[in-house]
Amino acid sequence: MHITIQQGRSLPVLNRCTTCCRNYHCPFCCTTVFLPQKYSKVTTHLNCHFKRAVFHEGYTIHRCSLNCRQKCHFHCMYCESTLSRKPDFVKHLYLCNKKLRAQIPSVPTPASATGPTRSLQRVVVRPVVQKKCPLCKVLITKRNLKKHMERKQAGEHEDTIAASLLQSECVDPENEVYTVQKSLLGGSIPEFQNKVWVENQHVSWESAEYQENMEPSGSKCRRLSGALVKPLLDSVDCVLFDCDGVIWRGGQVIPGAPQVINLLKENGKKVFFVTNNSTKTRRMYADKLAALGFNASEEEVFGTAYCSAMYLKTVCGLEGKVYLIGSPAMRQELEAVGIQQTGVGPDPISGKQTDWANVELDPEVKAVLVGFDEHFSYMKLNRALQYLSQQDCLFVGTNRDTRLPLEGGKAVPGTGCLLQAVKTAAQRQAQTVGKPNQFMFDCVASQFHVTRDRCLMVGDRLDTDIMLGSSCGLKTLLTLTGISTVADAEAHQSSGRADRQGMVPDYYVESIADLLPALQG
Incomplete structure (x- = not known):
């Protein structure tokens, strides 16, 4: 997707430029640069973008000022369209989404040993065709890339009349993989030659594992019980738990919680504890976990x-x-x-x-x-x-x-x-930095190499735990031993507002003790 389209509803974290300078570059503007000592202005500037953004299906679509058009505009996440006016863009997104849902076919699944044939949906995602500009690393739509590169070259080499040429050769028609060679009249840049980009990659989930565990977006907020538990656990390698309201309440452990955590580890799952509580160190949390019967180490705790x-x-x-x-x-x-x-x-x-x-x-x-x-x-x-x-x-x-x-x-x-x-x-x-900001998950992922699509977030709050999981692309499970209720989740689901859909969990349970039978079996 375009660089202005980001998953979740949090501001992007900017790192200082390590290629051309040591300043901060706005990812949505072509010319906005901030000196390191003016970092506070970076957040203020990004908040201005955030206020003008469009929120749709768990994504934040920022207004683009990257010179791919003369006027500021929005990039559609379904097609190559760009629109300037925000109301027109919101209507366009709605129509594209409606058209996409109408095109998703229903395919039959062979009968299994445990039940009759049922109809499941085959999900096919076709991202917008885009390339990464070799000069500025910005993702640009295929039809605009050549002009974009010409403008960049004209600005960086004003003493020459060199024009940018882009040559693409399809080397893998099935997966639509292209080799892209960027050259200049009168010379070439070797470091940008023979680069490989995957374009318009067709991402399809058709495995039995996906069909068994995942449902279309309209079937979220389902009660997790019986035969659904084991397939879900088999589909993840890592489980993130909130603490208060999930594995304990105050100083009292949730019945069955220690057994669930310990059995997950015995079954080879990575388990981490992510909490917004800032009154304890990692060591303090590890001591409390041990005192309540949990098999946990200090390195597995990520508090604010x-x-x-x-x-x-x-x-x-x-x-x-x-x-x-x-x-x-x-x-x-x-x-x-x-x-x-x-x-x-x-x-x-x-x-x-x-x-x-x-x-x-x-x-x-x-x-x-x-x-x-x-x-x-x-x-x-x-x-x-x-x-x-x-x-x-x-x-x-x-x-x-x-x-x-x-x-x-x-x-x-x-x-x-x-x-x-x-x-x-x-x-x-x-x-x-706390939930639902993605930085907490980034801390875990960077230290333990966690894969997003093989991870489950378990929490009791929709606006922090479940929103974190949704914004990071994790599977989500709401436990009803804490703050939020099923009625709260259903209210978000039926609201029709895109910015509230990230607070709808994939599944819910009365308590994490409901996972015990599948783990013990």
Whole structure:
């Protein structure tokens, strides 16, 4: 798909350019470049794109300004059409989607030993034909690539009249694989010769495994029970579990949860624990898991305290201190990766308003990180505002959960409330690393080489756990021992809104203990 079409509903994470400069390039604009010290402006700029984006079938379609047309426009994910006006584009997507669904044929499946013949759907996905520009690595539709390359060459070599030529040779008609050779009049660029691109690849799932386990989008939110459990487990190699509300509630373990986790591991499955709770380190979680009877190691735990430290270290390349509104656990995770912090603990107010506005700041602070902080106060909010008034200061939050549910239907304010207060005061947008942001899954995938289509996400919240799984292309399972209900999922499914379909799980169970019979058998 085109580079402006992204899965899920989160802002893209930008890395500094390593080819032509050390700046940040906007993936949706042809000329927008930000200096490293202006990273905060990157998030603001991307948020402007995000507000103008179109959300459809779990995808975010950003407005394109990459010079493939004179005006800003949107690229259709079903065909090669581009439209300028957003209302016309939304209507076009609806018609394309309707036409695609009408073309999906129903094919019979041979009768099995366990039941009669049933009708299943054969899904065929035909992506838009596109090529990657050898000069700027931007995906461009086939009909626009030649003109795009000519414009790039004209801009980069103004003293020559060389024209770009593109030669394609089909080397595998069945899979439609092409060798693409890019040459210039009067010379050639060897490093771009004999490159192979797969174009218009026909992706079809026709195996018995797929037909047994997967259903068309209209059949999501199905109860997982009986004969459906084992095929689903056989189709995955990795299972991601949320913690609170899934494997325990408060300090009480969910009955049967330890046996499910331990049996999954005995059957060769990789198991990981992903949580938005920032009040514990990985070591603390491993100790709690062991105390409750789970066979788990520290490396299998991915909390927002650890992931936010990794984000600042690896993605942002932070060189400086962090002003931390958070817990001692977050301080430990930051220090474990070599990042110094300030701000943990109470910060009482004193003086007058003029004193607050001129409060002493640490000149080495280059980022503000907001997590759950039981000592959150007006003075901490004020310090965060003063730091974030500096445009080169990064703004990161652990998660956006606004409520922390307790036993008996009660709740207390969550990290999202603190983060929103800082955002309002500083008038800046924060980059969050917790669910449903894909960075948490990227942490797991990068360390353990997890394959998306062989992974299952199990959680109790639709807006975090299930949305994370949907945005990352994972299979999703909702457990009803926590926050969300089946009625909530069905309301999202029947809403007709594309931006809510990512919160509809593939399956649901009363408890993860419902998986025990299939694992024990």
